[in-house]
Amino acid sequence: MTYCVGVLVEDGLVMIADTRTNAGLDNISTYRKLHMFNTPGERVMMLASAGNLSMTQSVLSMLREGVDDIEGETPPKLEDAATMFKAAQLVGRAIRRVREIEQAGFEAANLRMEVSFLFGGQIGDEPMRLFMIYSAGNFIECSREAPFLQIGEHKYGKPILDRAVTYETDLYDALKVGLVSMDSTMRSNLGVGLPIDIAVQRRGALDLEVNHRIEAGESYFHDLRERWSAALRAAHRAIPRPPYGPQR
Amino acid sequence: MTYCVGVLVEDGLVMIADTRTNAGLDNISTYRKLHMFNTPGERVMMLASAGNLSMTQSVLSMLREGVDDIEGETPPKLEDAATMFKAAQLVGRAIRRVREIEQAGFEAANLRMEVSFLFGGQIGDEPMRLFMIYSAGNFIECSREAPFLQIGEHKYGKPILDRAVTYETDLYDALKVGLVSMDSTMRSNLGVGLPIDIAVQRRGALDLEVNHRIEAGESYFHDLRERWSAALRAAHRAIPRPPYGPQR
Numbered sequence: 001m002t003y004c005v006g007v008l009v010e011d012g013l014v015m016i017a018d019t020r021t022n023a024g025l026d027n028i029s030t031y032r033k034l035h036m037f038n039t040p041g042e043r044v045m046m047l048a049s050a051g052n053l054s055m056t057q058s059v060l061s062m063l064r065e066g067v068d069d070i071e072g073e074t075p076p077k078l079e080d081a082a083t084m085f086k087a088a089q090l091v092g093r094a095i096r097r098v099r100e101i102e103q104a105g106f107e108a109a110n111l112r113m114e115v116s117f118l119f120g121g122q123i124g125d126e127p128m129r130l131f132m133i134y135s136a137g138n139f140i141e142c143s144r145e146a147p148f149l150q151i152g153e154h155k156y157g158k159p160i161l162d163r164a165v166t167y168e169t170d171l172y173d174a175l176k177v178g179l180v181s182m183d184s185t186m187r188s189n190l191g192v193g194l195p196i197d198i199a200v201q202r203r204g205a206l207d208l209e210v211n212h213r214i215e216a217g218e219s220y221f222h223d224l225r226e227r228w229s230a231a232l233r234a235a236h237r238a239i240p241r242p243p244y245g246p247q248r
Numbered sequence: 249m250t251y252c253v254g255v256l257v258e259d260g261l262v263m264i265a266d267t268r269t270n271a272g273l274d275n276i277s278t279y280r281k282l283h284m285f286n287t288p289g290e291r292v293m294m295l296a297s298a299g300n301l302s303m304t305q306s307v308l309s310m311l312r313e314g315v316d317d318i319e320g321e322t323p324p325k326l327e328d329a330a331t332m333f334k335a336a337q338l339v340g341r342a343i344r345r346v347r348e349i350e351q352a353g354f355e356a357a358n359l360r361m362e363v364s365f366l367f368g369g370q371i372g373d374e375p376m377r378l379f380m381i382y383s384a385g386n387f388i389e390c391s392r393e394a395p396f397l398q399i400g401e402h403k404y405g406k407p408i409l410d411r412a413v414t415y416e417t418d419l420y421d422a423l424k425v426g427l428v429s430m431d432s433t434m435r436s437n438l439g440v441g442l443p444i445d446i447a448v449q450r451r452g453a454l455d456l457e458v459n460h461r462i463e464a465g466e467s468y469f470h471d472l473r474e475r476w477s478a479a480l481r482a483a484h485r486a487i488p489r490p491p492y493g494p495q496r
Contacts, residue, residue, distance in 0.1 A: 155404050176490055210490075245457045
């Protein structure tokens with residue numbers, strides 16, 4: 001499984017991704033799922049992936065080498081896209097191209113061609129944007145009203161985001177809430193696990209402010225998990241008992 | 249959608265079920281999903297249902313009237329089952345019987361025959377038990393290590409149960425945490441909604457201690473939702489900001 005979340009607030013963009021992959025339940029590995037297309041001073045683009053690992057890796061390679069779906073055209077690369085919208089379109093094209101190449105083999109092996117991506121960043125003076133791109137290559141964009149997007153095992157970590165994140169949330173508070181959301185997911189689904197890759201990009205900065213891997217045992221994240229657990233325990237203890245049943 | 253949770257702790261059994269059903273997104277109704285088979289002093293059995301409403305209703309009717317899958321046998325009723333295990337087996341038989349009758353029609357209409365049930369209670373001196381019964385009629389039982397079971401839209405409400413419920417949890421604390429779990433689910437999935445049916449059965453009592461419907465606007469549940477929201481906000485605010493990025 002995978003869990004990735006992107007949060008686009010007034011001050012910038014946060015991306016968080018776990019690194020656990022599994023081919024069957026008994027073949028678990030660590031793979032980076034948060035990928036950077038970073039030209040400092042010009043553009044920062046981040047792509048987080050979920051779904052079939054061979055497909056997402058092929059999409060990534062193709063975005064770096066050029067998407068060769070149109071004969072006679074110089075295959076366009078992600079790093080050359082003029083706007084974030086055109087870049088998201090190119091990610092979609094790459095997904096469709098990989099599907100085209102792999103489909104017969106996947107069908108023969110009865111495998112599902114499911115992938116999804118979070119794609120966010122900023123190019124020059126263009127607005128900072130965050131997209132979710134589906135298996136079919138189509139995509140949606142997050143909005144001020146719904147300033148986060150998730151891929152993979154998204155349900156366990158959604159309640160805290162629903163409650164705690166708005167467009168006005170501070171950038172590092174958004175990172176913090178994203179990490180709480182990741183913690184909730186890891187507790188309820190062992191298929192999502194450490195290490196966790198995190199990145200923070202301030203709006204207009206055109207470079208990453210944070211690009212860090214949280215390893216198992218790292219004290220801040222360990223402390224966040226402990227504090228969150230303790231606070232939840234205290235929170236439900238502080239709620240009065242239900243008034244139903246025999247009065248005690 | 250549906251969300252039902254059953255918690256079996258040392259002191260007894262709690263069952264909670266929402267009441268929202270939808271046939272398509274634009275046809276939303278309220279139906280009871282928590283059903284009682286209650287003979288005070290002799291047995292209390294509770295059945296919560298999720299999935300295709302026509303199937304779950306047929307299963308219920310059949311359990312009351314008798315499961316007529318074996319020719320020549322007097323169709324057995326749930327109320328006559330000698331043990332909770334035999335009763336759970338009978339629920340499974342009823343599911344398979346309804347599948348048998350409906351399958352051709354469902355296939356012709358390209359509908360999925362998906363149902364699931366939580367089934368819990370106590371008969372005489374037998375142990376109190378809680379089962380989850382699947383579409384195929386097979387079932388699992390909850391254990392001391394995992395003292396709750398969920399059906400329907402289960403992921404949003406699982407993190408708080410994972411953290412807060414153990415076998416030693418007080419019966420009414422289990423009800424309270426179950427209601428918090430229901431609240432989290434309702435916030436993240438509008439297909440799960442009020443009113444909520446709740447029931448509490450103390451171990452050995454052979455009657456329901458609580459059998460109540462929480463309607464919209466009921467003050468205890470409203471207060472629980474407000475307190476939980478406020479506590480979560482306070483909880484994530486109290487966690488220090490991440491130490492990554494420029495030190496401020």
